[in-house]
Amino acid sequence: MLRHEQDPETAENPAIERVIAELRTPVPVRAEWRAGLARGLATLPPPSAAGPRFVRRWTFRPLTAIAAAVVCAVVGATIATVLLGSGRRSSSAEVLANLTSTMPLPGEHGGQSTVRFVLVAPYASRVSLVGDFNKWNPSAMPMRRSADGRAWLLDVPLPPGRHVYSFVVDGDLAPDPAAPRAGDDDFGVPSSVVLVAGAKT
């Protein structure tokens, strides 16, 4: 029981003394309430010494988890791209001057008419393939960076015949350094030629 130090100003005031006495009087509690409280306490498990004092329930929602994972992956990839890209940024002339490539290899990857295009451009940040097989659309066939980050790869199914193509490196057209140049460069910008052998079409 706490001892109340009496304030000198209120010690002699009888009205305040009465209020204090009233407040100290125990509140009567109904017997059935008290019994109910006792039953409720009796049903609780005994407190564990090692267990947590507060247990929070987590519910698992698969769609939410997938969405969160995808968002995290996209955000992470974006941040990585920005950070890595800023670290290796080069001028367009430098990027185009450092291109090498391997000759397109028809029919050796994943089927008779699949051609693998490879461009070694370690300083490029975006490379795509354009040609008469994709309507010369720079956004139709983005190439993927190799695991070591030096080359750009793409496998394209092509029908037999002669196909004129070029790479788009960071927005600039660049012919394939390893393939024959197209003789019909009618527009003043060179392109390359790949030949897919096959049955008569």
Add this chain to the structure above:
Amino acid sequence: MTRVLTWCVIVVTLSSVVGRGAGAQAAERPMTAAELPARLAPATRQVIVHLGDSLRAVGLPDAPLYAKAAEGVLKGAPDARILVVLRALARELGDARASLGASAGEAELVAGASALHVGASPAMLRQLRETHVGAAGEATSLATPLVALADLLARRVPAGVAAAAIDSLVARGAPSDDFAALRAAVERDIDAGRAPEASVVQRTQGLLRNIEGRRRTP
């Protein structure tokens, strides 16, 4: 809120996957007039469509015409220049068919047109076709030798020398790999400073010796 975000992510992911798939499909479907780039002026587009209709009417492929127009647009060529190039291509496709015969496939016609464009004559194409039919028959494609011929001419090999080299390989039934090897080797030689004519003669002789050697080996 979480559910909305979830569906947004799913829709974006699926649409990107579908978009990549469409890019791969574009390689297999020939281009049509409806897919000509929007940058072309309406009058230019009308002329191109008319040219394409004319080609189709005589049984020639029109897809190479539209692809060439798209190439010109991407390379920033003015409409007038694009039309000049397309008219030449249409003419060369017709000449190629006249030289290679009505049974020539689209790949052969395109390859023949490109050879004509860089300096081959219709007589050279006719000679190649006759040799090819005599050696391999009508069923196999002449596209590979024609592409090799066009590539050699593009590297400034004299037309007579290039045509004779390709003709000799066709006459002996050289496989596609030999034509690819010839054009690659000649390109390397020229880049190394060798005369184009000398390179073609020597490389062709080497390939012919290999063919004879393969025939003798059981």
